[in-house]
Amino acid sequence: MSLKFTNYDDYILIESQTGMDYWEIMEGIPKLISMPEFKNKNDIWAFTSDRIKMAYTDLYAIKNLVEEICPKNSKGTKTAIVVRNGFQKTYGILYSDICKYLQREISVFSDLKSAENWIIK
Numbered sequence: 001m002s003l004k005f006t007n008y009d010d011y012i013l014i015e016s017q018t019g020m021d022y023w024e025i026m027e028g029i030p031k032l033i034s035m036p037e038f039k040n041k042n043d044i045w046a047f048t049s050d051r052i053k054m055a056y057t058d059l060y061a062i063k064n065l066v067e068e069i070c071p072k073n074s075k076g077t078k079t080a081i082v083v084r085n086g087f088q089k090t091y092g093i094l095y096s097d098i099c100k101y102l103q104r105e106i107s108v109f110s111d112l113k114s115a116e117n118w119i120i121k
Contacts, residue, residue: 019051
């Protein structure tokens with residue numbers, strides 16, 4: 001797994017060097033949620049490669065996993081997704097729409113600085 005987890009004061013950054021990869025995301029979510037800091041922080045997923053290795057229907061499985069294992073009493077209620085191209089942006093927006101009834105607010109950005117500004121508001 002090539003996800004890198006960095007715990008900052010205001011959020012947790014998850015960086016993927018391989019782009020949007022379904023299996024990498026499915027392995028990374030439990031790891032993120034198991035971090036003690038997760039309950040008190042928001043998170044940013046940054047995809048630093050243009051690649052997408054998933055079908056849009058995989059977004060439902062990702063949502064189901066988050067819904068199943070995400071703690072309901074979490075103080076962190078935001079997830080930012082940083083994308084590199086329009087196709088990834090479409091996936092991010094679709095995921096945000098699929099997850100609109102979850103406890104987390106999800107937003108898509110094209111740069112890390114904008115995501116950071118939104119996540120710490």
